[in-house]
Amino acid sequence: MSVVTSKPAAIEPNGLSIGDVARQTGLAISAIRYYERLGLIGPVPRWGGKRRFGANATRRLRTIMIVQRAGFSLDEIRTLLDTDTRQVARRRLAVEKLSSVRDQIRELESVVSSLEAAISCGCNNLEHCALITGGADRDATRQPHGDAEGGHYA
Numbered sequence: 095m096s097v098v099t100s101k102p103a104a105i106e107p108n109g110l111s112i113g114d115v116a117r118q119t120g121l122a123i124s125a126i127r128y129y130e131r132l133g134l135i136g137p138v139p140r141w142g143g144k145r146r147f148g149a150n151a152t153r154r155l156r157t158i159m160i161v162q163r164a165g166f167s168l169d170e171i172r173t174l175l176d177t178d179t180r181q182v183a184r185r186r187l188a189v190e191k192l193s194s195v196r197d198q199i200r201e202l203e204s205v206v207s208s209l210e211a212a213i214s215c216g217c218n219n220l221e222h223c224a225l226i227t228g229g230a231d232r233d234a235t236r237q238p239h240g241d242a243e244g245g246h247y248a
């Protein structure tokens with residue numbers, strides 16, 4: 095049985111510099127300062143004039159990054175992180191975002207279909223490619239592209 099002794103720096107919970115946090119999170123130092131100014135992370139204590147970040151701050155920053163990837167604005171993120179905001183309001187924000195992300199997926203799936211059609215079409219003129227220009231109001235899968243008017247060569 096041994097007594098665990100750690101170096102002071104290792105056990106100090108508030109010991110991370112802003113550079114350390116930037117390296118750990120992948121955030122730019124300017125972004126960390128910005129989030130602090132916006133109040134998205136609590137006031138960061140300063141020792142010797144330098145910010146010293148605790149585990150809570152880095153966890154909060156990681157959470158902000160994840161939530162940002164979902165497309166939330168910083169204002170929305172503030173609401174999501176604020177446990178004083180009613181849970182039903184935060185939940186509504188998430189439900190709305192989910193719906194918006196699903197819309198984006200549908201849009202991107204439509205882009206994928208157009209690109210696949212254009213790649214498989216083989217015509218030489220994108221401007222006249224019915225699969226691209228007529229895709230919105232024609233059923234390209236039923237209308238052989240070669241029969242569409244204009245601009246195609248066999």
Ligand SMILES: [Zn+2]
Nearest residue numbers: 215217223224
């Ligand atoms: Zn075409």
